[in-house]
Amino acid sequence: MIRKITTIGMMLSVAVISFNCSNNDDDNEMQESVTTVYVQEDQMGRPAVNTVFVASADKDVFNKTIPSKQGAAFASKFKTNLEALSPAFNESTDKNALGQTSTAFTTLLATDVLNVSLDGTTTFYDGTNVLTGRALADDVITVELILIFGGESGLTMSENPTLSDDNVSANDKDFLTSFPYLASPW
Amino acid sequence: MKTRKILLGLASIALVSGAIIAADHIDAPAVEGGTSDITDFYAFQGANTNNLVFVANVQGLITPENSAVAKFDKNVMIEFNIDTDGDYVEDYVIQAIPSSDDKMYVYGPAVPNETGKNSTLLSNSYKSSVAITPYGNDAITATTNASSVSGVKAFAGLRDDPFFMDFAQYSAIVGGTAGGFNNPGADTFAGTNVLSVVVEVPKTMIGSTGTINTWVTTKRKQ
Numbered sequence: 525m526i527r528k529i530t531t532i533g534m535m536l537s538v539a540v541i542s543f544n545c546s547n548n549d550d551d552n553e554m555q556e557s558v559t560t561v562y563v564q565e566d567q568m569g570r571p572a573v574n575t576v577f578v579a580s581a582d583k584d585v586f587n588k589t590i591p592s593k594q595g596a597a598f599a600s601k602f603k604t605n606l607e608a609l610s611p612a613f614n615e616s617t618d619k620n621a622l623g624q625t626s627t628a629f630t631t632l633l634a635t636d637v638l639n640v641s642l643d644g645t646t647t648f649y650d651g652t653n654v655l656t657g658r659a660l661a662d663d664v665i666t667v668e669l670i671l672i673f674g675g676e677s678g679l680t681m682s683e684n685p686t687l688s689d690d691n692v693s694a695n696d697k698d699f700l701t702s703f704p705y706l707a708s709p710w
Numbered sequence: 711m712k713t714r715k716i717l718l719g720l721a722s723i724a725l726v727s728g729a730i731i732a733a734d735h736i737d738a739p740a741v742e743g744g745t746s747d748i749t750d751f752y753a754f755q756g757a758n759t760n761n762l763v764f765v766a767n768v769q770g771l772i773t774p775e776n777s778a779v780a781k782f783d784k785n786v787m788i789e790f791n792i793d794t795d796g797d798y799v800e801d802y803v804i805q806a807i808p809s810s811d812d813k814m815y816v817y818g819p820a821v822p823n824e825t826g827k828n829s830t831l832l833s834n835s836y837k838s839s840v841a842i843t844p845y846g847n848d849a850i851t852a853t854t855n856a857s858s859v860s861g862v863k864a865f866a867g868l869r870d871d872p873f874f875m876d877f878a879q880y881s882a883i884v885g886g887t888a889g890g891f892n893n894p895g896a897d898t899f900a901g902t903n904v905l906s907v908v909v910e911v912p913k914t915m916i917g918s919t920g921t922i923n924t925w926v927t928t929k930r931k932q
Contacts, residue, residue, distance in 0.1 A: 562787045562929035564827040565746040569925035571733040571873075583738030590826055591791075591925055592798040635798055637923035638753055642762065642913050646754040656921075659754040660765075664733070665875045686890025687883065690876040696900035697870045702757050704849050704865035704908040706765065706872050710774045710901050 564588055569636035571648075571664045576609075576672070577602045577633060586636075595635040602630035612675040612683045620671045621678035622654065629671065660699045660706065665690055733873050735770040745769060745783030746928035749904050750873050753924050756910050761861075764790045764804065764911070766926045767904040770871055777845045777868055777903050782808040785931040788907050789829060792819065792924050794917040799825050802916050805832060806866065806907045813839045814866035814907065818859065819915045829929050843867030863910040871904045 566587045568574070578586045579601065589597055603626050607613045613626045620629055639655045640646060646657025649667045658664065666689045675683035682688035697707035733750045741747040749770035756763045766788050772780045787807045791800035805817040816839065817832040824830065838854030845868050853863045876895030882888035916922060 559830050561932045562789075562829045562831075563932055564829075564927050564929050565744075565786075566734075566738070566741045566748045566928045567925060568734040568737075568748045568751045568927075569923075571750065574734060574737040578738075580739075584740040587738050587741065588827065590799075591793075591923070594798075637793065637798060637925045638751065640753045640762065640922050640924050642917060642919050642922060644755070646762075657754045658752045660752060660872045663874075684890075689893075690880065690891045691893040691895035692874050692876045692897045695870070695872055695874045696897055699872065703763075703851055703863055703910055704869070704906070705763065706869035706906055706908065708849070709777055709845065709868040709870055709903040 564590075567591075567636065569638045570633065571658070572668055573633055573636045576668070577605050577630070579605065591635050591637050595631065597634075599631050599634040602634045603627055606630055606672065610672050610684075612673050612678070619676050621674055621676065622671065623676075624671075661694065663693050666693065733875070735873070741928075746786045746930060748926055748928055749871070751924075751926040752872070758910075760913055761863075761910045762913050762916065764909045764924070764926075765872075766790065766806070766907045767869075767871065767873075768907075768928065769905050770873075770902065771899070772868070772903040772905070774901070774903070780845070780868060780903070780905060782814070782842065782866065782905055784808045784810065787829065787831075787929045787931070789927045789929055790819075790909065790924065791927060792916050792922050794920070794922050796923065798923060803829070803832070804909055804911070805829070806864075806909070807831070808842065808866075809839070812842050814842050814864065815839045816854075816862065816864045816907075816909060819862070819911055820858070827929075838862055838864060840864040840866055859911075859915070861912045862915075865906070865908040867906065868903045869906040871899045871902050873899050875899065 574583055574586050606626050612618060619625055638658055641656040645653045646659055647653050648658045648662040648664045669688045670678040673684040673687040699705055699707055735749040748768055750767040752765040754763050787805055790804040792802040793799060794801045800822055802819040803822040804819045807815050809815050815837055817836045820832050820836040835858050838856055838859055840852035841850045843850045849865055851865045874897045876891060877898035879891050
């Protein structure tokens with residue numbers, strides 16, 4: 525009986541030593557197990573950018589591209605898509621309500637970050653402030669539709685009125701006035 | 711003639727864009743319907759105007775029936791990126807990662823260990839946590855007093871999807887079966903939930919003044 529236990533003990537110690545050896549032999553494997561790495565799968569700055577402006581073959585690539593590389597990789601593709609999508613941009617001199625040509629507009633959008641002011645009002649657009657953040661109640665889709673389809677006078681007289689407003693202007697639940705601000709779930 | 715041109719233009723975009731949806735909900739094949747799919751990102755001044763609030767929503771279109779089983783993926787980090795000097799490279803990050811005991815660990819804001827597509831967790835000195843609010847409970851929130859991130863407030867759990875849009879009609883327009891939006895429109899996201907991470911931080915931790923560039927990423931544990 526005692527001999528059996530000793531034998532098992534010896535086997536175990538051999539196993540432990542082998543395990544240690546194999547780890548010591550492979551420094552790369554040891555390194556990886558110490559620091560866990562997380563790798564990017566999805567990315568978002570402004571609403572609906574990937575959805576509207578990125579061709580289906582590029583959508584995964586866009587999500588895995590860091591913002592500092594997005595402009596060079598995607599601005600000209602965005603411009604082609606915008607000009608095909610919107611009759612408000614079918615002339616080279618066309619501009620949107622912010623006075624941006626298709627080149628200026630898509631150069632802005634291709635780097636998919638949200639600009640946020642630390643000095644006051646934060647809103648996508650509230651009639652006065654433009655791109656100073658994104659608040660929960662902002663009607664971001666209508667703002668984007670106006671900039672895409674509205675033309676130079678899109679805010680007051682859209683060139684394509686039936687494409688410039690989805691006529692859904694508020695959330696289905698009221699937001700909270702204090703943290704965490706989002707409404708309770710259904 | 712004008713209408714036809716619009717429709718042709720839209721139809722050609724539909725061909726290149728494929729299935730299309732909303733703010734960022736199911737925006738690309740690799741993340742669509744998965745646990746790393748970002749649906750929305752918000753950044754706005756808090757009720758306390760000295761603070762800025764970051765919101766990341768993932769896994770959209772969760773019905774009330776499916777809400778009790780909806781959960782964050784423990785292998786997916788949600789990372790808020792903050793660029794303070796206009797080069798579109800993150801100068802600060804806030805990392806949220808679910809723990810095995812149903813808490814959301816929140817690290818930062820702090821200078822990242824590295825920038826770019828790959829991330830490692832910030833040091834424990836920047837760590838705070840909040841219990842993930844179970845479905846049906848009142849929102850559980852937590853404010854840390856850890857010295858390097860004192861005042862950072864966090865929430866994690868299900869919320870009503872704050873996004874609103876007549877996505878169905880947009881799809882019909884882009885698909886060439888409708889010529890414009892309806893009035894009134896119908897909110898495709900009404901009655902659905904998302905998994906939300908909300909983090910409120912003192913502005914002094916992320917640059918204090920001026921304009922920052924921000925974005926959210928989801929990153930999977932390797």
